[in-house]
Amino acid sequence: MSGTSFKVAEAAELLGVSDDTVRRWAAEGRLTINEGEGSVKVIDGIELARVAAESLVEAEGGATFSVRNRMKGIVTAVKTDGVMAQVDIQAGPFRLVSLISSEAVEQLGIEVGKAVIATAKATNVGVEIAS
Numbered sequence: 081m082s083g084t085s086f087k088v089a090e091a092a093e094l095l096g097v098s099d100d101t102v103r104r105w106a107a108e109g110r111l112t113i114n115e116g117e118g119s120v121k122v123i124d125g126i127e128l129a130r131v132a133a134e135s136l137v138e139a140e141g142g143a144t145f146s147v148r149n150r151m152k153g154i155v156t157a158v159k160t161d162g163v164m165a166q167v168d169i170q171a172g173p174f175r176l177v178s179l180i181s182s183e184a185v186e187q188l189g190i191e192v193g194k195a196v197i198a199t200a201k202a203t204n205v206g207v208e209i210a211s
Contacts, residue, residue, distance in 0.1 A: 096172025
């Protein structure tokens with residue numbers, strides 16, 4: 081397991097699906113739910129990123145988003161090349177790609193499996209660590 085794990089409800093929110101869908105996927109073998117501290121059910125961040133990257137997930141409940149909104153998601157890939165970095169994020173049914181400095185990636189501790197919040201305005205997508 082990676083250092084980051086998510087409760088079932090948190091994983092569902094990041095993928096834009098219900099808690100029941102996450103549990104069903106676990107029952108189908110699509111992902112693994114582990115026992116965390118205090119017997120809380122958790123999903124490894126890297127495994128969750130894999131599931132998010134494998135297929136776009138349709139938002140349940142007809143959720144709508146505005147580009148002015150902050151979109152919570154999970155980092156599915158980080159590619160650094162000298163000064164710049166590409167950060168791929170799955171935010172519910174949306175795949176976002178942010179080009180930011182490699183220094184920002186390092187300072188924020190952005191890595192695959194980490195929950196982040198993407199903000200978009202025009203052609204810019206900013207990334208911050210989700211709490």
